[in-house]
Amino acid sequence: MVCSQEVKLYAIRDVSELTGVKPVTLRAWQRRYNLIQPQRTEKGHRLYRQQDLDTIREIQGWLSKGVAIGKVKGLLGQKSDIDVTTDTQRLEEVEAMLKALSQLNRGKTEMLLSNALKEYPLNLVIEQLIYPVLEALDLVKVSLRSLQLGLFQTCLITRLALVVDSENKAASKGKCLLVSFEQLREAESWIQAAKLCEQGLHITLIDKVDDVSGLIDHDVLHRYQYLHFFSNKALPIKQVEALRTMKALNPEQIQFSEVIEKLHLKNS
Numbered sequence: 001m002v003c004s005q006e007v008k009l010y011a012i013r014d015v016s017e018l019t020g021v022k023p024v025t026l027r028a029w030q031r032r033y034n035l036i037q038p039q040r041t042e043k044g045h046r047l048y049r050q051q052d053l054d055t056i057r058e059i060q061g062w063l064s065k066g067v068a069i070g071k072v073k074g075l076l077g078q079k080s081d082i083d084v085t086t087d088t089q090r091l092e093e094v095e096a097m098l099k100a101l102s103q104l105n106r107g108k109t110e111m112l113l114s115n116a117l118k119e120y121p122l123n124l125v126i127e128q129l130i131y132p133v134l135e136a137l138d139l140v141k142v143s144l145r146s147l148q149l150g151l152f153q154t155c156l157i158t159r160l161a162l163v164v165d166s167e168n169k170a171a172s173k174g175k176c177l178l179v180s181f182e183q184l185r186e187a188e189s190w191i192q193a194a195k196l197c198e199q200g201l202h203i204t205l206i207d208k209v210d211d212v213s214g215l216i217d218h219d220v221l222h223r224y225q226y227l228h229f230f231s232n233k234a235l236p237i238k239q240v241e242a243l244r245t246m247k248a249l250n251p252e253q254i255q256f257s258e259v260i261e262k263l264h265l266k267n268s
Helices: 012-019 023-031 050-064 093-102 106-119 122-137 142-169 186-197 219-223 237-249 258-265
Strands: 008-011 046-048 175-180 202-206 226-230 254-256
Touching: 008 012, 008 050, 012 023, 012 046, 012 050, 023 050, 023 106, 093 106, 093 122, 093 142, 106 122, 106 142, 122 142, 122 186, 142 186, 142 202, 175 186, 175 219, 186 202, 186 226, 237 254, 237 258, 254 258
Parallel strands: 175 202, 175 226, 226 254
Antiparallel strands: 008 046
């Protein structure tokens, strides 16, 4: 944080921590959409004023209502309760993504994912782009579904791996080992990894695991502040018992995804 005599100024990393908007997204909002115009130091570093932070939060409010980023500028400064015609369940990029996948167009698919991850907060990309696309692909006829799903997962994992790598470099909340039981949709593990990175954790992912009992007495437990176990489905009783044992031994270190917590460990 940088202070002048009259106006408090914030570096881009400070703004990111205060608002939850990644620096790459803040830059995209400035360069591509002219939504914010921070000051610059002599060396070219961005400095944001309080009114810039207020604008960023206003942008976040419109995005949460389902307004596309390209349409936000015309709404800035207007009352947030005005009627806007949107589909709050999906970004407008969903249709373009499904078309690209139907054509097995990897270049277009990667471009759409890359732009979305730059221009929107991660949670919005997940809830209003990734999940709607996955749901739509479930309805594609079987002979084409595996091809389109395979392409989407391949591109999605590539982009999310870049997000995780970038966020890991700035992580400040400790190291976290993410152990995923997911077997079919590998992208789900990377979505979870990206979510945890958003919390400031440095993530190491071990995917497609079917037995975690070997971790109970493993030295690796001493190298991580947190262990997070992920699954979207019910687990075999042997794995549930192993998780309960680890949780009992290390209650502050062990974390579980929502499904594991609800299905197996809520009342344990």
